[in-house]
Amino acid sequence: MLDRHDLLPAAAPVARRRPNRFAAIARSSPSRLAIAVFVVLVFLFTGLFMTPMASADGTTTHFSDALFTAASVVCVTGLATVDMATHWSVFGKTVVVIGTQIGALGVLTFASILGLVVTRRLGLRAKLIAAGDSNPLRTHHGAVPEGQAVRLGDVGTLLLTVAVSTLTIEVALGLLLLPSVLAAGIPFWPAVGDSFYYAAMAFTNTGFSPNAEGLVPFAHDYWFLSLLMVGVVAGSIGFPVIRTLTKQLRSPRRWPIHVKLTLVTSAVLLVGGAVAYIALEASNPATFGREGAGRTAFQALFLSTMTRSGGFSLVDFDQLHGSSLLVTDMLMFIGGGSASTAGGIKVTTLAVLFLAAVAEARGREAMEAFGRKIPGDVLRVGVAIVLWGSTIVAVATVVLLQITEEPLDRVLFEVISAFATCGLSSGVSAELPESGKYVLAATMFLGRVGTVTIAAALAASQSRQLFARPEERPIVG
Numbered sequence: 013m014l015d016r017h018d019l020l021p022a023a024a025p026v027a028r029r030r031p032n033r034f035a036a037i038a039r040s041s042p043s044r045l046a047i048a049v050f051v052v053l054v055f056l057f058t059g060l061f062m063t064p065m066a067s068a069d070g071t072t073t074h075f076s077d078a079l080f081t082a083a084s085v086v087c088v089t090g091l092a093t094v095d096m097a098t099h100w101s102v103f104g105k106t107v108v109v110i111g112t113q114i115g116a117l118g119v120l121t122f123a124s125i126l127g128l129v130v131t132r133r134l135g136l137r138a139k140l141i142a143a144g145d146s147n148p149l150r151t152h153h154g155a156v157p158e159g160q161a162v163r164l165g166d167v168g169t170l171l172l173t174v175a176v177s178t179l180t181i182e183v184a185l186g187l188l189l190l191p192s193v194l195a196a197g198i199p200f201w202p203a204v205g206d207s208f209y210y211a212a213m214a215f216t217n218t219g220f221s222p223n224a225e226g227l228v229p230f231a232h233d234y235w236f237l238s239l240l241m242v243g244v245v246a247g248s249i250g251f252p253v254i255r256t257l258t259k260q261l262r263s264p265r266r267w268p269i270h271v272k273l274t275l276v277t278s279a280v281l282l283v284g285g286a287v288a289y290i291a292l293e294a295s296n297p298a299t300f301g302r303e304g305a306g307r308t309a310f311q312a313l314f315l316s317t318m319t320r321s322g323g324f325s326l327v328d329f330d331q332l333h334g335s336s337l338l339v340t341d342m343l344m345f346i347g348g349g350s351a352s353t354a355g356g357i358k359v360t361t362l363a364v365l366f367l368a369a370v371a372e373a374r375g376r377e378a379m380e381a382f383g384r385k386i387p388g389d390v391l392r393v394g395v396a397i398v399l400w401g402s403t404i405v406a407v408a409t410v411v412l413l414q415i416t417e418e419p420l421d422r423v424l425f426e427v428i429s430a431f432a433t434c435g436l437s438s439g440v441s442a443e444l445p446e447s448g449k450y451v452l453a454a455t456m457f458l459g460r461v462g463t464v465t466i467a468a469a470l471a472a473s474q475s476r477q478l479f480a481r482p483e484e485r486p487i488v489g
Contacts, residue, residue, distance in 0.1 A: 237310075253275065
C-alpha cells in the first residue's frame with residue numbers, strides 16, 4: 013500500500029510541467045493565447061458581477077446581463093443592458109473600473125504582461141506578442157516596417173509607457189474634473205469617486221456614467237465636457253503615438269509615418285464629423301436647432317469626438333436625422349488609432365486605403381505619404397481588416413434583425429457601436445431578449461480582440477509555396 017510520500021516524486025514533475033504547457037501555448041500561437049486570456053477574463057468578471065455584493069439591492073444578477081456587462085467592461089465598449097449607475101453597488105462599480113483598466117491595456121499587451129509575471133522576464137517571444145498589439149503586421153511572416161509603430165527592442169519601454177501614461181492621465185483628469193463634480197452638488201467623497209470614475213471611463217473610451225442622470229448635470233459645463241473630450245482623444249490616438257509625442261514633441265520631422273497618419277487622419281475625421289453634424293442637425297429642433305451658433309459648434313465637436321469610441325452623449329440618438337445616424341455609423345466603424353483604447357478598423361487602415369486609391373488614380377504602383385513608401389502588404393492587411401469587420405457587422409445585424417424585429421437603422425447603429433467598442437446606443441441594448449444579448453456580447457468581443465488577431469489565431473500555420481501558378485487578371489470594377 014502506498015502512502016502520500018510515495019506520490020510526491022510523481023506529482024513534482026506534473027507541477028513542473030504546468031509552466032511548460034503555458035510556454036507551449038505561447039510558442040504555438042501568441043494570438044490564441046491572447047484570445048484565451050480575454051475569454052477567461054470575460055467569464056471571470058461575469059462571475060464577479062453575478063455575486064450578490066456586486067448589485068445594489070444584494071440580489072444575483074442574471075447570467076445574460078452579467079455576461080453582457082463583463083464583455084462590455086473588458087472590451088471597453090460602454091453598452092449596457094442594465095442601468096450602470098443604479099444597478100451596481102460600490103463593489104460592482106469598482107469591478108467595472110478594474111475591468112476597463114485591464115481591457116484598455118489591449119489583448120496582446122495584456123498577454124505579454126501575463127507572460128512577464130509568469131516568467132519573471134520579458135523574453136523575445138513576449139516582446140513579439142507585445143509588439144503585435146502596436147503593429148498587426150507582426151502576425152505575418154517576413155520583414156516588418158518597424159518605424160510604423162514601435163521597435164522590438166523598445167517593447168519593454170512601451171509597456172512602461174502604457175502603465176505610466178494610463179495612471180498619469182487618469183489621475184490628472186480626475187483631479188481636474190473634481191471641481192465641476194463638486195459644483196454639481198455632489199458631496200465631497202462621492203464626488204471624488206465620480207471624478208476618477210469619469211476620468212477612467214473617458215481615457216479607456218468606455219463611456220459609462222456613475223450617476224443615473226448621465227451628463228445632464230454637466231450639459232452646460234464646458235470645462236467638464238472639454239476634459240472628457242481630451243481624455244477620449246488621449247486614449248484613442250494610441251500608446252505608440254503617446255510615446256512618440258512624449259519623446260519627440262519638438263521634432264515632428266522624426267515622427268514615424270504611423271504617428272503622422274494617425275494624427276492627421278484623426279484631426280480630419282474630428283473636424284469633418286463636426287462640420288457634418290452642424291450641416292445636418294442645425295435645423296433639427298430636437299438636437300441642435302434651438303441652440304446658438306457657439307453651443308451648436310461645441311455640441312457637434314463633442315458628438316464627433318465621442319463617435320470615435322468615446323461613448324458619452326449629450327443628445328438622444330433617436331432624435332437625430334437618418335443622415336446623421338449614417339454619419340455616426342461611419343465614424344464609429346472607423347474608430348481610433350492602433351494600439352489604443354478605441355475600437356473600429358482604425359484610422360491608419362482608412363488612411364492606407366485612401367492612399368492606395370490615390371496611387372491608383374495617379375497610375376503609381378506604390379503608396380507614398382510624408383516622403384515614405386508604404387509596402388503593399390500593409391494594404392492587404394487593411395483590406396482584410398475592413399472585409400472581416402464588415403462581415404462581422406453584417407452577420408450580427410442580420411441575426412439581431414431577426415431576433416428583435418427592430419428597424420434596420422437602430423439595429424445597425426447598435427451593432428456597429430458594439431463592434432467598434434464605442435458605447436453609443438440607440439436604445440436597442442436595453443430592450444434585447446436573452447439571445448440578442450449573447451449576439452451583441454460576441455460582437456463586442458470580436459471587435460475588441462481584433463480581426464487581424466482572430467485571423468492569425470485561426471491560421472494554424474503558414475505553408476511555403478515552392479511553385480508559382482500561371483498569372484491571369486480578372487475584370488475588377
